[in-house]
Amino acid sequence: MSKYTWLHIGFGSFHRAHQAWYLNELLKQGDDTWSIAAGNIRNDSEHTIQGLLAQNNEYVLETVSPKDERAYEVIKSVKRPIAWEEGLQPLIAVGAEENTKVIAFTVTEAGYYLDSQFKLVQSDPALKADLEGGLNTIYGVMAKILRERMKLANGNVTLLNCDNVRHNGERFHDGLVEFLTLTNQQDIVDWLKDHATTPNTMVDRIVPRPAEDLPARIKEKTGIDDKAPVMGETFIQWVIEDNFKDNIRPALEKVGVELVESVIPYEEAKIRVLNVPHAAIAWLGTLLGELYIHDSTNLEKAYKLAHDYVTEDVIASLGNDLIDLGKYRDVVLERFTNPHIKDTNQRVAADGFSKIPAQMQPTLIERYKQGATPTKTARLPATFFVFMERWNEGKLPFTYQDGILDEAAVRAMYASEDPVAVFASDKALFGELAGKPEFVELMREQVAYIRELIA
Incomplete structure (x- = not known):
């Protein structure tokens, strides 16, 4: 059993073809220190999660080069797909586990609700609902998770933004602090200063929505009947500021991730x-x-x-x-x-x-x-x-x-x-x-x- 959990919020194709691939590379090297748990804020990907649950949480990644060079690989790093439930209690519960040491997320550029001055767009319906206690945005969900982590003996955690947002770790941090301030949760703001980091990252791989003929092609090439396959280009890159809380992180440098002082x-x-x-x-x-x-x-x-x-x-x-x-x-x-x-x-x-x-x-x-x-x-x-x-x-x-x-x-x-x-x-x-x-x-x-x- 893995020692640490990497929770990912925003369990879409990009995560499964990018971050999950890197952690799978560590598994292939015999390093099973980390495993992924992953789920969604919105109820829009249950077909994928149910497909994974029906096939031992494994899926096939097809990569293809401009010269039509295709490769197929079974990804086994996602050990716990989290089925969506009203109230998101399963997702929050995993986020609140003491051995969950990284909480990463891909919620798209629009999912941060920031204006040109990097302030929250409080008039947005989803954000407005969360300011009143809802769970529609990364801020509302993260506030709930962090409130639970404050109860732990050691709730220290790295919050890792994996979206295409400039200075993404900083932007998320500032948006979260503004959200917590607006919702009168200064105690979490104070706790964050000593117990969490929010490194900036840069992620790169073109990952389209899976083509309709992908399952049939995978069946033909590998013999695997996959209900939740994913595809991407051959090119892949991940650059992360090496600022993980307590320096607890996967050995990502062993699988090609660039860990740098500044992203x-x-x-x-x-x-x-x-x-x-x-x-x-x-x-x-x-x-x-x-x-x-x-x-x-x-x-x-x-x-x-x-x-x-x-x-x-x-x-x-x-x-x-x-x-x-x-x-x-x-x-x-x-x-x-x-x-x-x-x-x-x-x-x-x-x-x-x-x-x-x-x-x-x-x-x-x-x-x-x-x-x-x-x-x-x-x-x-x-x-x-x-x-x-x-x-x-x-x-x-x-x-x-x-x-x-x-x-x-x-x-x-x-x-x-x-x-x-x-x-x-x-x-x-x-x-x-x-x-x-x-x-x-x-x-x-x-x-x-x-x-x-x-x-």
């Missing part, structure tokens, strides 16, 4: 060179009639949109001191062209109202401060504007998914006399740039450019 250079490169182009290609590719990322990236117009943004604005903002960003750009765009992943534009296009302030706004601001006009970066939110215009008209080929979408406000924007000005004046999206005449005019020019590009 920031890796994080900035990944967010700006991978995450931002990924979303932009999904938006523009959809406007040009494509449904998949690889087909969209292979469009000259979409490829150029991403390439020019990195080349002209990101490299100028970040420099090439630690990471060769030009080389990284080319590797990333090649990864996007992998036709065998079949990653959908729908998945990657999601959560634009979170991605713009968290991932694009910093480059816009930095380039202005450098005395440059960030034309190529402004082109990306302009693409989103036209993309959402199609949504407003009911002309997208799929359902747009966004955790913080204010449908009424967006429809009101497009119904206004000057929708572009309303969009460019939104402080939640553009922070200090919102409403500035030169920025409004830049957005107006770029929206016109995108409309002509797709005509």
Whole structure:
């Protein structure tokens, strides 16, 4: 039996193809010190959990390279899938066990409910419910878990954010402290200072929703009848600030995880060179009639949109001191062209109202401060504007998914006399740039450019 438990909240495909893979690598080396327990805040993945429970908690991971080189591996590191229950007591109970020493989570960018000033969006219905005692967000659930851990003889724990959020550990910590303060739980805030750490991390692997033919392919290749398979690209990376509480952690350095003093250079490169182009290609590719990322990236117009943004604005903002960003750009765009992943534009296009302030706004601001006009970066939110215009008209080929979408406000924007000005004046999206005449005019020019590009 394992000595320590790694609890993961947000038991989706990404966790199963990323963090669970790394801990499985340790198992293969004979290190069974750690095992994973995993569950969800929302009741939206029970088919996966029930599938795992029916097959000894094991599942097959298929990885595929751009050259269609496929590999199949049985992942055995998830020992306790936690079935969802109203009130989340099973999940909270595992979080409150003394041998649970890491609580990690992937709840998407929108799952932190932060505005452009990194303050909680208290008007959001889910967060509002949790401020009144609910269990709809990572903050409400974590508050319940930590309250129980305070009762332990040794409740020390590492809280590990594994989402694509800049300075993700710090952002989660500050959001949690604000939540606890708003709910009059200062005792937990005080306890956190001495009993928990929240390291920053950077995670990377493209993991699409499992294709419909995946179970049949796995059956054919391995003979395994898997009810909960997962797939991902061959490439994988994980960088973590080595700041685990009491230095209690898996020996992740033995399986390729980079444990560093500061994640920031890796994080900035990944967010700006991978995450931002990924979303932009999904938006523009959809406007040009494509449904998949690889087909969209292979469009000259979409490829150029991403390439020019990195080349002209990101490299100028970040420099090439630690990471060769030009080389990284080319590797990333090649990864996007992998036709065998079949990653959908729908998945990657999601959560634009979170991605713009968290991932694009910093480059816009930095380039202005450098005395440059960030034309190529402004082109990306302009693409989103036209993309959402199609949504407003009911002309997208799929359902747009966004955790913080204010449908009424967006429809009101497009119904206004000057929708572009309303969009460019939104402080939640553009922070200090919102409403500035030169920025409004830049957005107006770029929206016109995108409309002509797709005509």
